[in-house]
Amino acid sequence: QSVLTQPPSVSEAPRQRVTISCSGSSSNIGNNAVNWYQQLPGKAPKLLIYYDDLLPSGVSDRFSGSKSGTSASLAISGLQSEDEADYYCAAWDDSLNALVFGGGTKLTVL
Amino acid sequence: EVQLVESGGGLVQPGGSLRLSCAASGFTFSSYEMNWVRQAPGKGLEWVSYISSSGSTIYYADSVKGRFTISRDNAKNSLYLQMNSLRAEDTAVYYCARMITIAADYGMDVWGQGTTVTVSS
Numbered sequence: 001q002s003v004l005t006q007p008p009s010v011s012e013a014p015r016q017r018v019t020i021s022c023s024g025s026s027s028n029i030g031n032n033a034v035n036w037y038q039q040l041p042g043k044a045p046k047l048l049i050y051y052d053d054l055l056p057s058g059v060s061d062r063f064s065g066s067k068s069g070t071s072a073s074l075a076i077s078g079l080q081s082e083d084e085a086d087y088y089c090a091a092w093d094d095s096l097n098a099l100v101f102g103g104g105t106k107l108t109v110l
Numbered sequence: 111e112v113q114l115v116e117s118g119g120g121l122v123q124p125g126g127s128l129r130l131s132c133a134a135s136g137f138t139f140s141s142y143e144m145n146w147v148r149q150a151p152g153k154g155l156e157w158v159s160y161i162s163s164s165g166s167t168i169y170y171a172d173s174v175k176g177r178f179t180i181s182r183d184n185a186k187n188s189l190y191l192q193m194n195s196l197r198a199e200d201t202a203v204y205y206c207a208r209m210i211t212i213a214a215d216y217g218m219d220v221w222g223q224g225t226t227v228t229v230s231s
Contacts, residue, residue, distance in 0.1 A: 002154065033215040037155070044224055045147075045155060050210055050217035088155050092216045098171055099145065099157035099216050 003028060004089050004102035011108040017077040020105045022089035023070065028100055030070040032092045036063075039086045039104075048087075049074060076107070084109050112136035112220055114206050119225030126196050126229070132189040132206030132222055140164075140184035143209040145218060146191050148202035148227075158204070159191065160216075174200075196229045203227075 005023040012018040024030065036049035047056050049065035052072065064075045072091075076083055089102040118130040130146070146158040159180040160169040168180055179192040189206050203226050207218035 033212070033217070035215070035217040037218075039155075044205055044221040045207075045218075046221070047210070047217055047219045050219075051212055051215050056210075056219055086154075090155075090157075090216070092214075096172075097169055099160065099169075101155045101157060104154040 002103040003093060003096070003100035004091065006087075006089060006102035006105045008103070009106045009108065011110055012079055013110045014079050014081065016079050017075060018079060018107065020074045020076075020087050020089075020107070022072045022074070022102050024072075024091060024100075025070050027095040028070075028091040028093040029067065029072055031094055034065065034067055034072040035090045036065055036072075036074045037088045037090065039088065041085070045088065079109050081109050083107060112208075114208065114220055114222035116204065116206055116222040116225035119204065119227045121228045121230065122196055123231050124197060124229055127192070127194045128196065128227060130191040130193065130204055130206075130225060130227070132191075134187045134189065134208070137208075137220075139182075139187040142211070144182065144189050145207045145209060145216075146180060146189075146204060147207055147218070147221075148200075148204045149224075150199070150202040153202075156202070160209075161189070193227070196227075198229050201227060201229045 033051045037045040039045045052067040053065040177195045203224040208220040210217045210219045
């Protein structure tokens, strides 16, 4: 049972927009920066979003992050087949003194 | 090129020990906080441990506390994870990852390719 809650899977058609949610609490998302990672099959994770909504250099602007209270979201617009991957949210938890991840969301591009 | 390369994984019996290493290159290793993150087969990402740039601050996940020890040698541009009393549930790919230099953000922008640890008799 992950501290951060994500839907196990989402799917959408190419060129459409999809949103992945991440629900936490006041000790993690509510008080700390949220990060999002993309993990392609057999590969190491890649940082997509830092500080809730900022994109690292080189990350496509089709990805965007947002946060409200104790929940965060990752949106991917203009879906492409290469976006099929697992996506994870993460944040520091002040109560646990630990970095916590969501359980991951598998994105399928139909 | 900025790079992290893990080594030291392998097959070990329950109760055994293993030491993972992570060699950093292409950046000033001593300026960066580092983490170990693992992923069990078919499972999600699990944070294992954090170490500050100087090594003075360290955190562990509850699941490894008292069994694993994180350390670093800034002169050798290397990060380590000493794993003792290994259990079957420690079986995973272990990644070392560099933290971004944004205060109050634990994002990790550079990851190694991972090293596989299998705990089995």
